[in-house]
Amino acid sequence: MKVTVVGAGAVGATTADNIARKQIVDEVVLLDIKQGVAEGKAMDLMQTASLEGFDTTIIGSTNDYTKTAKSDVVVITSGLPRKPGMTREELIGINAGIVRDVVTKILTHSPKAILLIVSNPMDTMTYLAYQVAQEMGVNKKRIIGMGGSLDSSRFRYYLSQATGFAQSDIHGQVIGGHGDTTMIPLTRLATVNSIPVSRFLSKEVLEKVAADTMVGGATLTGLLGTSAWYAPGIASCAVVEAIVRDEKKVIPSSVYLNGEYGQKDICMGVPVVIGRNGWEKIINIRLNQEEQAAFAKSADAVRNMNNVLAT
Numbered sequence: 001m002k003v004t005v006v007g008a009g010a011v012g013a014t015t016a017d018n019i020a021r022k023q024i025v026d027e028v029v030l031l032d033i034k035q036g037v038a039e040g041k042a043m044d045l046m047q048t049a050s051l052e053g054f055d056t057t058i059i060g061s062t063n064d065y066t067k068t069a070k071s072d073v074v075v076i077t078s079g080l081p082r083k084p085g086m087t088r089e090e091l092i093g094i095n096a097g098i099v100r101d102v103v104t105k106i107l108t109h110s111p112k113a114i115l116l117i118v119s120n121p122m123d124t125m126t127y128l129a130y131q132v133a134q135e136m137g138v139n140k141k142r143i144i145g146m147g148g149s150l151d152s153s154r155f156r157y158y159l160s161q162a163t164g165f166a167q168s169d170i171h172g173q174v175i176g177g178h179g180d181t182t183m184i185p186l187t188r189l190a191t192v193n194s195i196p197v198s199r200f201l202s203k204e205v206l207e208k209v210a211a212d213t214m215v216g217g218a219t220l221t222g223l224l225g226t227s228a229w230y231a232p233g234i235a236s237c238a239v240v241e242a243i244v245r246d247e248k249k250v251i252p253s254s255v256y257l258n259g260e261y262g263q264k265d266i267c268m269g270v271p272v273v274i275g276r277n278g279w280e281k282i283i284n285i286r287l288n289q290e291e292q293a294a295f296a297k298s299a300d301a302v303r304n305m306n307n308v309l310a311t
C-alpha cells in the first residue's frame with residue numbers, strides 16, 4: 001500500500017513519521033512545493049529506520065506528482081498554519097488556492113485514492129475537496145476531513161486531567177465544526193470505562209473541560225508561536241491506519257452531509273465508520289435539544305465560511 005502526504009511541514013512530516021513507524025504501508029511519498037524540503041525530511045526519516053526498526057520506504061518529492069501515482073490514501077497538509085491570535089478561518093483565501101490545486105493534481109495521478117484533508121479551515125477545505133472530487137467523478141465517501149480525531153484526543157486529555165483517570169480509560173468525542181467556537185465536545189456522552197464522567201465532575205468543571213478543548217489548538221499556538229504537530233500528526237495517522245487496515249473504527253470526521261444531523265450540502269464533523277472504502281457510514285447520535293442547537297449554530301458558521309469560497 002502507498003500513502004502520499006502533501007506538505008512536508010510540521011504536521012505532514014510528523015504524519016509520515018508515525019505512518020512509517022507503525023509500518024502500516026510499504027511506501028510513503030512526502031511532497032512539498034519548497035525545493036528540497038520533502039527530499040530532506042524523507043532522507044532524515046529514512047535514517048531513523050534502523051533505529052526504529054521499520055522497513056517502510058519514504059520518498060521525498062519537490063512538487064513531482066508522478067511520484068505520488070497510484071496512492072491508496074493521500075493526506076493533504078499543504079498550506080499555512082495559524083500564527084498566535086489568528087483563527088483557522090483567516091487562512092481560507094491562501095489555503096483554498098493551494099488545496100484546490102493539490103486535490104486536482106492528486107486525483108489526476110491517483111484517481112482511486114482516499115483523501116484526508118488536514119489543511120485549515122478544515123471543514124471548508126474538505127468541502128472544497130469534495131467539490132473538486134465531484135467534478136472529477138470521485139465518490140464523496142473518499143473525501144474525509146481530519147479534525148474530530150484530534151479534537152477528541154484533546155477532549156480526552158482535558159477529561160483525564162480533570163478526573164485523574166488514565167486517558168486510555170476515557171472515551172469521548174467532539175463533533176461539529178473544527179473551529180474554536182464551532183466544535184462540540186459531547187460532555188453528556190463522555191465516559192470513564194462506560195461510567196458517565198458527570199459522576200466524577202461537576203457541571204462547572206465539565207463546562208471548563210469543554211471550553212479548554214475548544215481552544216485547545218489556540219492554547220498551543222499561543223505557547224509555540226505556530227500550530228501544534230505531534231497530536232495532529234498522530235491523529236492523521238490514526239485515520240490513515242483505520243483506512244489501510246480496514247478497521248471500521250468510529251472516528252468523528254468531517255464528511256459531506258446530505259440531510260444527516262439536519263444539515264445538507266456541507267462538510268462537518270460527525271461520527272463515521274472508517275474503513276478501506278473511506279467513510280463508510282455516518283453514525284446518528286440522538287442529540288438532545290441543546291446539542292442540536294449547538295450543531296445548527298456550528299453549521300451556520302461553517303456555511304458562512306464556505307460562502308467565502310464562492311466570492
Ligand code: NAI
Nearest residue numbers: 007009010011032033078079080081118119120122146232
Ligand atoms: P507548515 O507550514 O509547517 O507546513 C506546510 C507545508 O505546506 C510547508 O512545508 C509548505 O511548503 C507546504 N506547501 C505550501 N503550499 C504547497 C503546495 N501548493 N504544494 C505542496 N506543498 C505546499 O504547516 P503545518 O503546521 O504542517 O500545518 C499545515 C496545515 O495543517 C495548516 O493549514 C494548519 O492550519 C493545518 N492543521 C490542521 C489541523 C487539523 O486538525 N485539521 C491540526 C494542525 C494543523
